Amino acid sequence: MNIVVNVLPDLLNFTISIATLLVLYIILKHLLFKPVYEFLKKRQDYIENNLRESEKKLNESTALKSELEEKLSESKDVARNILSKARKDSEVILSEARNEAQKEKEKILQKAEDDSISMRQKAMSSLKDEIVDIAINVAKEVSASDVDAKKAKEFTDKKLNSLKDTKCQG
Numbered sequence: 370m371n372i373v374v375n376v377l378p379d380l381l382n383f384t385i386s387i388a389t390l391l392v393l394y395i396i397l398k399h400l401l402f403k404p405v406y407e408f409l410k411k412r413q414d415y416i417e418n419n420l421r422e423s424e425k426k427l428n429e430s431t432a433l434k435s436e437l438e439e440k441l442s443e444s445k446d447v448a449r450n451i452l453s454k455a456r457k458d459s460e461v462i463l464s465e466a467r468n469e470a471q472k473e474k475e476k477i478l479q480k481a482e483d484d485s486i487s488m489r490q491k492a493m494s495s496l497k498d499e500i501v502d503i504a505i506n507v508a509k510e511v512s513a514s515d516v517d518a519k520k521a522k523e524f525t526d527k528k529l530n531s532l533k534d535t536k537c538q539g
Contacts, residue, residue: 501525504525505525508524508525
């Protein structure tokens with residue numbers, strides 16, 4: 370067995386290997402690299418489009434959020450104003466109701482007082498009339514023989530008029 374060791378490479382094999390490598394590279398470049406490159410380019414475009422859309426949607430959502438927050442703030446202000454107005458209105462209505470009730474109370478008390486005075490005056494007038502009648506009857510009985518009817522009538526009329534002119538104090 371002889372082993373031959375070549376220190377210099379075989380030029381023919383080397384050239385064929387290089388040529389094969391170049392042909393393989395050209396074939397792979399057209400058949401494999403180009404489709405892979407196109408796929409990667411499409412993928413990159415797709416990702417960039419998604420990023421742009423995401424950024425656009427984020428801006429839209431941020432604008433919408435600020436708009437909604439503004440509307441919420443406005444609606445809270447409106448609600449506060451409505452509640453404040455309702456409170457003021459209820460206070461006014463309550464105050465008016467109190468004033469009306471107070472006026473009604475005063476009317477009722479005044480009417481009761483007027484009725485009481487009227488009833489007292491009627492009672493006093495009736496009492497005076499009865500006292501005069503009793504006094505006349507007593508006077509007639511006491512002085513039946515001394516006083517005639519005409520003088521008794523004049524006397525009682527005079528006394529009756531004087532009693533009517535005096536005011537009842539009570």
